[in-house]
Amino acid sequence: MKKEPFVSYEQLKEIVKEYPTPFHLYDEKGIRENAKAVKEAFAWNKGFREYFAVKATPNPFILNILKEYDCGCDCASLTELMLADSQGFDGEHIMFSSNDTPAEEFVFADKIGAIINLDDFTHIDFLENAIGKIPETISCRYNPGGVFQMSNGIMDNPGDAKYGFTTEQLFEGFKVLKEKGAKYFGIHAFLASNTVTNEYYPKLARQLFELAVQLQKETGCDIKFINLSGGVGVAYTPEQEPNDIRAIGEGVRKAYEEVLTPAGMGDVAIYTEMGRFMLAPYGCLVTTAIHEKHTHKEYIGVDACAVNLMRPAMYGAYHHISVMGKDNSVCDHKYDVTGSLCENNDKFAVDRMLPKIDMGDILVIHDAGAHGFSMGYNYNGKLKSAEVLLREDGYTQLIRRAETPRDYFATFDCFDILKDMKNL
Numbered sequence: 001m002k003k004e005p006f007v008s009y010e011q012l013k014e015i016v017k018e019y020p021t022p023f024h025l026y027d028e029k030g031i032r033e034n035a036k037a038v039k040e041a042f043a044w045n046k047g048f049r050e051y052f053a054v055k056a057t058p059n060p061f062i063l064n065i066l067k068e069y070d071c072g073c074d075c076a077s078l079t080e081l082m083l084a085d086s087q088g089f090d091g092e093h094i095m096f097s098s099n100d101t102p103a104e105e106f107v108f109a110d111k112i113g114a115i116i117n118l119d120d121f122t123h124i125d126f127l128e129n130a131i132g133k134i135p136e137t138i139s140c141r142y143n144p145g146g147v148f149q150m151s152n153g154i155m156d157n158p159g160d161a162k163y164g165f166t167t168e169q170l171f172e173g174f175k176v177l178k179e180k181g182a183k184y185f186g187i188h189a190f191l192a193s194n195t196v197t198n199e200y201y202p203k204l205a206r207q208l209f210e211l212a213v214q215l216q217k218e219t220g221c222d223i224k225f226i227n228l229s230g231g232v233g234v235a236y237t238p239e240q241e242p243n244d245i246r247a248i249g250e251g252v253r254k255a256y257e258e259v260l261t262p263a264g265m266g267d268v269a270i271y272t273e274m275g276r277f278m279l280a281p282y283g284c285l286v287t288t289a290i291h292e293k294h295t296h297k298e299y300i301g302v303d304a305c306a307v308n309l310m311r312p313a314m315y316g317a318y319h320h321i322s323v324m325g326k327d328n329s330v331c332d333h334k335y336d337v338t339g340s341l342c343e344n345n346d347k348f349a350v351d352r353m354l355p356k357i358d359m360g361d362i363l364v365i366h367d368a369g370a371h372g373f374s375m376g377y378n379y380n381g382k383l384k385s386a387e388v389l390l391r392e393d394g395y396t397q398l399i400r401r402a403e404t405p406r407d408y409f410a411t412f413d414c415f416d417i418l419k420d421m422k423n424l
């Protein structure tokens with residue numbers, strides 16, 4: 001499928017006059033349409049809720065858009081919990097799916113009434129020690145080990161993942177939690193990442209539904225929800241067929257009606273914790289070509305770098321690139337598109353066929369709306385960019401300003417070096 005930016009060249013030429021590149025741009029219309037489609041795809045399940053994985057795009061403006069579709073927040077750290085709490089999400093709308101959790105984070109999660117999803121058997125006692133009790137509602141993360149296999153091959157490798165209880169631990173854990181006073185139970189599992197197939201959730205769901213029936217039977221625990229977590233991917237490359245959330249919802253429904261309903265568990269709520277699927281396609285990184293270099297290869301240097309979007313450097317991930325205004329030009333130039341870090345993996349594209357790029361051309365790097373800005377860091381003293389929302393009405397809104405050197409130096413309190421900087 002041809003990948004087109006959600007913003008036109010004409011629009012973008014105006015936007016870059018107001019906001020200097022690089023910046024992240026988000027598409028309010030796309031975010032809303034997709035959030036609505038997710039809600040509709042699971043409307044058959046009375047208790048359904050998507051808890052948006054805050055780590056994907058931790059921005060209050062984005063969270064507030066999703067909130068209009070009754071999304072909650074999936075958090076994994078103190079500051080993510082604080083962000084969700086500050087935006088008026090109540091405890092029922094906050095899932096705390098963390099791992100290797102510090103005691104004070106459990107304390108804060110409990111204080112704001114978040115649903116706690118335990119990552120390990122030993123966390124039962126750890127939590128009890130931290131907050132002085134076991135909450136009435138509690139969830140456990142499951143890891144069956146081995147590989148997660150589908151008809152088209154191995155999708156991922158849970159046996160190698162640090163997360164979750166083993167099957168045995170889960171049965172034992174439910175019994176212990178019940179003895180300690182838990183009343184309502186949830187099961188959570190994240191077994192494959194960035195899956196681009198409509199079969200992942202249905203297959204995972206069936207596995208968890210069968211487990212839930214067994215758990216209920218053996219432990220007598222009242223299972224209130226099953227959390228399918230994240231892992232629903234997006235089509236980063238033009239060749240991939242995007243997931244169809246309606247088909248995914250229907251697939252989960254089928255498993256539900258075949259496994260849970262006949263077991264008398266037809267009131268179990270389905271939860272999801274998608275990050276990528278909710279936001280990735282609705283954000284892009286906008287950057288300008290500032291250098292061309294002709295050495296052993298042809299390089300285009302842009303004003304963004306891996307600090308703004310780490311996935312290509314970290315995972316060798318493909319992100320599609322549009323050279324704005326050259327949509328109809330032939331891709332007859334082979335480039336490495338690079339950032340300015342002193343790291344040779346700081347490349348947004350390697351050997352990519354693109355139209356001829358001239359200095360000053362604006363490049364749109366696609367699918368950066370999730371795990372884009374948020375994975376950013378400050379290596380080489382690079383500053384994080386602004387985030388801009390392209391609103392439904394066509395106007396733009398700055399939803400996070402760019403960092404300044406003052407932000408970068410702010411943590412040197414003890415040296416008071418800001419005072420000595422004449423050029424801030």
Ligand SMILES: *Cc1c(COP(=O)(O)O)cnc(C)c1O
Nearest residue numbers: 053097229230231273274275276
């Ligand atoms: C990262 C994460 C998610 C979101 O994953 P996506 O692939 O972005 O959908 C959900 N739940 C947990 C516990 C996570 O760590």
